[in-house]
Amino acid sequence: MASFVHERISPQACFSLLCQSAKGVDGITNIPTVDDDEYEIFDYISQIASNLAAQRNDLSITSWLAACAPYLNTIMDESDSEKVTEKFLKNISKLVEAADAESEDEDEHLNLCNIEFNLAYGGKILLHQTKLVLKRGHRYGLVGRNGAGKTTLMSAINNGKLEGWPKELKTYYVDSGSNVDNEWEEKNVLDFLKEGNEEKAATELLNKLKFTDVMVMNAIGELSGGWQMKLRLLRAVILHPDILLLDEPTNHLDKATVKWVTSYLTTLTDTTVITVSHDTPFMEELCTDIIHYEKRDGWTHNKLVNYKGRMSAFVEKQPQAKHYFELSTADLKFIFPQPGRLEGIRTSTQKFLELSNVDYTYPGNTAATLTDVNVKMTLSSRVAVIGANGAGKSTLIKMIVGDTKPSNEGKSQLWIHHNLRIAYVAQHSFHHVEQHYEHSPCDYIAWRFKDAYDREKFESQGYKITDEEKARTDDWGLEGIWSRRMKGGILEYEIKKRNVHEKNNKYFSKDELISLGFEKTVRQADEKIAAVDAGLDLRPVTTSEIQKHLDDFGLTQEFGTFGKIKGLSGGQKVKLVLAAAMWNCPHMIVMDEPTNYLDREALGALSAALNEYGGAVLMISHNKEFYSSVCTEEWFVEDGAVKKVGDSSEREMKAVAKKKTFEKEETAQEVLDSAGGNSNANGDKYKDAAQNFWGKSLAKKEIRNFAKAKAKGDVKAMRTILQVPMGKVMPGMEELGDGKDQ
Known part of the structure; x- marks a missing residue:
């Protein structure tokens, strides 16, 4: 339906329909005049009715009885007022339909499509007998809750799979990056952009958005998330489609690039744009129309309802949708597990991580990405890492989580507490969950943590044991690291060698083992010991226990236990990634662009959970509204330098007992798998x-x-x-x- 107020639904027209509906009730036979007692009441109700008719979602008897009946009750019986309201609503509905049909006929020549269709995903009906009218040159915002089927609809449009879809229309889909395409990531940047245009035009566009020569000649997968999104958008510019479909186009983008995208899209006159985005300021600036997923009274399934105008105009007509402008937690709450105590850390301001004089240069590059970095973190830390795309933000946090190390080792210090548990939500974290596409979220978490430690982390760049290290293990006869102790302020590891009796085990310092080439082996041992220290070896890795954990992140049983990962929306995948990362009750959560794919309600829930969380928070985000709701300290990355702004004040220590206890589901014998012993040399290792x-x-x-x-x-x-x-x-x-x- 069209959503503007047509002159045929004016207060005057509504006044006439109300009089017709009231004829025969309490002696009302003619249209009231100014001198009649009923006139003022009828006039006021007509003003209300005209506004309600413009707001389409209010064409329900419940809304109209609430709006009209109290005033009619002052001049007629309550039973009569209900009858009059019902008649009035029927007459208004007919007028609305006629007005909308007339308005659609007026600019029929602008229609790209005018179809009615059904849409399902798997066994779930997403849209039922709904109408879609798209006009050339309009920019539509597609709005609905996470999981409503927005991405599914965009994909169906792109593939021409909707009933009655005009086959001659040329579409181009800029996906959000939530679905990993290995073939796409392996393509050369310039070759990808040339598909559809000559090299000169492609090169000019790349230069316009400051792609360097090195970036242009490399594979797409080597670009950061922000640069990958820029490349997707540039490809769309080249192809000039009839319909441009954008799924979260501002994901990973800095402010300057968002401004460029907005400016470009608003100049399009022949291309119709359909956008899904949780970036409300971007949608407010871009959209000429809103398409909303709605389920009204009497509707079994969602339908699409059109509203003409910007997001703010849509919210005026749909007050319940105001959460698109707010970080609200009205209907959704995330509950993060509190961290266990960290050995030797007694206050929330005592550091557990420090970088001093750290440089980093990518292999093969001559210019350093980061120089002389000096930062530290405590349990009180609430830090936002900000800066332009490519400034080195992700590089910095990858060093902190252990994926990379300083280029100037020996001249710098990178110290991280040996028992620190980190939850890391990477920029491309979907890559991991999508390797388990055919499994449920519960199955994925069970696989990942079945041995207490994080199996996925052991496959990451910072923890996976290389072939060279395996060879050194064999040559040296290393069977395993059995335990760990602190002696004289030095961390030592008990080493069991092959064919040597355990009573002859020896202790080696961390530095000694690293110098022997066992760095990843030590890291894995630290992770296993930290997992046992948290009591994760006692936590049941069962469907019911995992689903309880997923419930704390808004992923219900329908999706967590009975659904498959391939059926999750982008927002639901983020909830899964967050839940999986927090399974180990971390002391610190590190997030690279956490706001991508989450709707406003989920952003509000995440903000509230982070503020309640007793551990440290480190995030990269371009969403100032979000990160400023959590972080009081900023690390601004520019020209290789990291400048600290603000400070993280002391917080209440919320760490629970050293080992968290979990309820047993069965009366089975308690089984402990130490996976390398515990941190106390006097314990039952x-x-x-x-x-x-x-x-x-x-x-x-x-x-x-x-x-x-x-x-x-x-x-x-x-x-x-x-x-x-x-x-x-x-x-x-x-x-x-x-x-x-x-």
Whole structure:
């Protein structure tokens, strides 16, 4: 439907229809005049009716009874006022339909499409018998909650899959980057842009947006998220489609580039633009019309409803949609787990991370990306890393999370507490979850944390053991790191060598092991020990436990347990990525562009959760409204330098006990998998089974022998140590079997 107020729905026209509807009630037979008692009331109701008719969503008997009946009740019985209101609404609805049909006929020549269709995804009906009218040169904002099906609709338009879609229309889809395309990322930047135009024009566009010669000749996948989005938009400029589909086009973009995109799009006169974006100021500046997903009274499924005008005009007509302008948490709440205590950290202002005199130069480059970086973090830190695309923001946080290290090692210091647990939500974090497309979010988290530590992190650049390190492990005879201790202020690791009895294990300092070439092995051991320190080895990795965790991030059972990752919207994938990152009860959360794909309501929920969270926060964001709601400290990255602005004040310590406890779902024997021991050298570092079959506590030697037998898969030895009688299965040790086949 058209959404502007047509003159046929004026207050005067409504006044006449109200009089017709009231004829025969309490002696009202003619149109009231100024001298009649009913005139003032009828005139006021007509003003209300004209506004309601313009707001289309209010064409329901419930809304009209609430708006009109109280005034009619003053001049007629309540039962009569309800009848009059019902008649009045029917007459108004007919007038609205006629007015809309007339207005559509007036500019029919501008129509690109005028179709009615259904749309489903999997077994879910997204839109039912809905109408879509698109006019040439208009810029439409597609608005609806996360999961409503906005991206699905855009994809269907791009592929011409809607019923009655005009096949002659040329479309181009600029996706949000939430779906990873490895083939696209492997393409050369210039070659990709030349597809559809000559090299000279492509080169001019690349120069206009300051693509360097190195960037132009490299693969797309080597660009940051912001530069990849710029490239997608440049391709759209070249192809001149009839309909340009933009899915979160401002994702990763700095202010200057957003300004360029807005300026370019608003100059288009022949191209129709359809945009999905949670960047409300951008939508306010861009859109001439809003297409809204709505479910009115009597509608079983969502339909598309058009509103002419900017976002602000749409919100005036749809007050309940004001959350597009606010960081609201009215209907959604995220609950982050509080971090455990960090060994040796007693106040929220005591540092657990520090970079001093750090430089970083990308391999093959001569110019440094970062120079002389000096920053630190504490549990009180609430830091926003800001700056232009390509300034080095992501490079900085990758050093902090361990993916890279300073180029000037030996002349700089990068110190991170050995037991620090970090939740890292990377710029391209969807890449990981989408490797599990056919599995549910619960299955993904179970796979990732089934051994307590983060399996996905061990595959990252900063933690994956290289072939060279594996070779050194074999040459040196390293069997494993069994435990860790702090002695004389020096961190030492207990080393078990191959074919050497455990009583002859020796301790080596961290520096010694790194100098021997075992840096990634040490990092993995630290992660495993940190997981045990948090009690994650005791946390049940079951569907019910994981779903409870997903509920805290707004991902309900429908999507978390019974859905597949491939069916999640961009916003739902962000919720999954956040939930997975926070499974380890981290001391610090690091987020690279966290606002991408989240609607305003989810942004409000994220802001509130971060402010309640007891750990440190470090984020990269171009959304000042969002990051300023959380962060009091800014690290401004420009020309290789990092300038600190503001300060993170002391916060209340919210760290829970050293080990978090989890409710047991079964009465099974408590099983601890130390995965490298714990941080206390005097603790039961080999503990794997606490008691034998008869309930007697095991001696340390028995525990060690059990761990060795389990590592070898020697079930017979395991049963012997635990004294499990033939034919019996020990609760919680089902892998031991009943022994009858041994």
